[in-house]
Amino acid sequence: xxxxxxxxxxxxxxxxxxxxxxxxxxxxxxxxxxxxxxxxxxxxxxxxxxxxxxxxxxxxxxxxxxxxxxxxxxxxxxxxxxxxxxxxxxxxxxxxxxxxxxxxxxxxxxxxxxxxxxxxxxxxxxxxxxxxxxxxxxxxxxxxxxxxxxxxxxxxxxxxxxxxxxxxxxxxxxxxxxxxxxxxxxxxxxxxxxxxxxxxxxxxxxxxxxxxxxxxxxxxxxxxxxxxxxxxxxxxxxxxxxxxxxxxxxxxxxxxx
Amino acid sequence: xxxxxxxxxxxxxxxxxxxxxxxxxxxxxxxxxxxxxxxxxxxxxxxxxxxxxxxxxxxxxxxxxxxxxxxxxxxxxxxxxxxxxxxxxxxxxxxxxxxxxxxxxxxxxxxxxxxxxxxxxxxxxxxxxxxxxxxxxxxxxxxxxxxxxxxxxxxxxxxxxxxxxxxxxxxxxxxxxxxxxx
Numbered sequence: 038x039x040x041x042x043x044x045x046x047x048x049x050x051x052x053x054x055x056x057x058x059x060x061x062x063x064x065x066x067x068x069x070x071x072x073x074x075x076x077x078x079x080x081x082x083x084x085x086x087x088x089x090x091x092x093x094x095x096x097x098x099x100x101x102x103x104x105x106x107x108x109x110x111x112x113x114x115x116x117x118x119x120x121x122x123x124x125x126x127x128x129x130x131x132x133x134x135x136x137x138x139x140x141x142x143x144x145x146x147x148x149x150x151x152x153x154x155x156x157x158x159x160x161x162x163x164x165x166x167x168x169x170x171x172x173x174x175x176x177x178x179x180x181x182x183x184x185x186x187x188x189x190x191x192x193x194x195x196x197x198x199x200x201x202x203x204x205x206x207x208x209x210x211x212x213x214x215x216x217x218x219x220x221x222x223x224x225x226x227x228x229x230x231x232x233x234x235x236x237x238x239x240x241x242x243x244x245x246x247x248x249x250x251x252x253x254x255x256x257x258x259x260x261x262x263x264x265x266x267x268x269x270x271x272x273x274x275x276x277x278x279x280x281x282x283x284x285x286x287x288x289x290x291x292x293x294x
Numbered sequence: 295x296x297x298x299x300x301x302x303x304x305x306x307x308x309x310x311x312x313x314x315x316x317x318x319x320x321x322x323x324x325x326x327x328x329x330x331x332x333x334x335x336x337x338x339x340x341x342x343x344x345x346x347x348x349x350x351x352x353x354x355x356x357x358x359x360x361x362x363x364x365x366x367x368x369x370x371x372x373x374x375x376x377x378x379x380x381x382x383x384x385x386x387x388x389x390x391x392x393x394x395x396x397x398x399x400x401x402x403x404x405x406x407x408x409x410x411x412x413x414x415x416x417x418x419x420x421x422x423x424x425x426x427x428x429x430x431x432x433x434x435x436x437x438x439x440x441x442x443x444x445x446x447x448x449x450x451x452x453x454x455x456x457x458x459x460x461x462x463x464x465x466x467x468x469x470x471x472x473x474x475x476x
Contacts, residue, residue, distance in 0.1 A: 045458045052432065054439050082405045083465050084433070090411055092418070092434050096319035100333045104312070104340045109304040153305075 038066040043073045050077075051084055102213055110150050151212050152255075152264075156248045158209045159229045159266040162218070168227065169205030169220050179206045183217050189261070191217035191232030192285055199280040201228065221277070228267040228277060235262045243278050245271050254278050259289070307347045310355050311340065317435050318359050324430045325367045327419050335370060339363040357437060360445040364427070406468045417467050424448075425460035432457055 038046075046063045049055045055063065067074045162168050171182040176195040183190035186208055195203050204220040204227075211231060221228040241257035252274045255264045265281075267274050318339060322332035339362050343350075350358060409417075421429060424446065431437045431445060439457075443450045 044462075045454050048458045048461060049439070049454060052439070079405060079465060080461055083461065083468070086406055086408050087414070087433055089408065090414055092320075092411065092415060093316065094320045094323045094332075096315045096336065097333065100319065100336060101312075101315060103333075103337055104315070105308075107337070107341060108308060108344065109300045 038062055040066075040070060040073055043067065043070065044076065047073065047077045047080065051081055152246060152248055152253060154211050155231055155253060155264045155266055156251050158211060158218070158231065159227075159251060160249075162207065162209070162220070162229055163227060168207065170207045172205040174203050174205075176203060179203065179219065182206055187215060187217050189234045191219055191230075191261070192288070193219055194281060194284045194288065196221065196277070196280055196284060199284070201277055201280065223267075223269060223273065223277070226267055226269045226273075228265055228269065228274070230281070231264040231266070233262045235260055243275070243282075245275065247271075256282075258282070258285075303347060304344065307344050311343055311347075311359060314356050314359055317356060318363055321360055321363055321427070321430055321435060322367065324415075324418060324434070325364075325423075325427060326370060331370060335363060335366045338366045342366065354441060354444075356435070357441040357445040360431065360435070360437075361447065364446065404469060404472075406465060407472055409468075413471075417464060417471070420467060421460055421463055425456050425463060428453055428456040429460035429464065 043063060043066045046055070046059065047067065050060055050063050067077050171179055173179050173182075174195070174197065176193045180190060180193040183193070183206060191206075193203070193206065197203060201221045201223050204222050207218045207220060208215055209218045209231065210216070211233065214233065216231055216233040219230045219232065221230065235257060237257060238260045239257065243254050243256035245252055245254045247253070251266055251268055252271050253264055253266045254271075254274050254277075255262065256278065257263070263278075265274060265278055267277075269277070315336070319332060319336050322335045322339075323329065326332050326335060339359065342365075343359055343362050346362075352358075418426065418429065427446065428442060431442045432439075437445065439450050439453050442453045442457075446453070448456075
């Protein structure tokens with residue numbers, strides 16, 4: 038092997054791109070040529086220093102949002118028109134209120150995308166260490182944790198007596214906004230209850246949709262939109278929502294009087 | 295209203311391409327040396343990628359996205375062409391330049407000393423094309439030689455000689471700075 042060849046191939050050796058035969062050839066050249074050996078050592082050192090330095094850049098969130106917004110969005114089913122319009126308008130108005138600057142006109146078919154985001158957030162939460170930011174079975178610990186982190190703290194209701202254990206809370210990011218997620222567990226099944234603010238105070242009855250094998254039950258009440266997501270069966274998830282609504286009505290009733 | 299096919303395609307595209315956003319943005323920053331130009335180029339790259347997603351047959355998403363980004367950046371170079379700082383992609387330059395010119399200039403081999411991120415980025419930014427992109431694709435974006443060849447549309451042999459040249463130039467510039475600092 039000539040030094041000409043070695044000066045190129047030593048890089049392939051550094052990058053582990055050579056098969057065993059060629060690697061042996063260049064190694065034996067380096068062993069017998071002090072100049073190439075010095076160059077190899079110097080390059081290996083530079084590679085080590087570079088590897089210790091994080092030279093990557095992180096794309097700004099605004100760029101990610103711009104690209105997301107430019108992709109075709111899923112459209113809604115006509116049969117769900119009336120229910121979805123309420124949700125979409127609610128989100129649009131509260132998003133506007135939240136930013137105060139940018140006029141966001143959500144298309145009605147955004148609901149399908151939001152559902153998909155909610156399910157993705159649920160999936161993410163199931164990865165190790167992602168489920169909760171605050172771990173507590175005590176609603177009086179979880180509720181104050183949200184204060185100051187969100188415009189409106191989500192209602193945190195202990196449903197342990199009803200068979201759904203409160204596990205904790207988490208901040209999540211849906212539809213380009215921070216929202217609260219309250220985490221419950223039934224047996225081995227995790228339930229994420231996502232809560233976001235809406236300007237509509239109208240009551241919207243719960244509806245269940247299925248996406249990627251998860252059930253999502255959503256409803257609207259007292260200026261809040263709720264999404265409950267779980268791999269629980271539709272009937273048990275409906276039971277959870279019923280218990281939650283009943284408990285919430287009780288709490289509101291007490292504080293109202 | 296988008297057709298259902300479009301929506302499904304967009305969803306597949308989202309899952310396949312968006313995880314590489316930071317990689318694509320990183321390459322754009324090094325190629326264009328400007329944050330806002332890089333953002334525009336990356337957005338344009340994703341628009342074009344979605345448009346051609348139907349014809350995408352693999353094998354790897356990353357080199358494919360990088361190839362599109364390169365085209366976008368080359369258009370940006372063309373737009374900047376009147377500026378003195380314009381970088382021309384000169385194919386063949388790697389083959390014309392002796393490989394260890396710099397190494398000969400400083401015969402006693404010294405090791406580079408660790409520097410902060412900003413200083414190293416500056417040294418990389420100053421590399422000439424097409425050596426810089428080859429270097430960034432290998433050292434920062436972690437592409438294999440074959441993937442780099444795919445992304446830049448050059449034979450693997452050319453990739454290897456460009457990389458050797460890029461590293462020789464980077465080390466020479468690095469040593470020269472340390473020399474000055476003394």
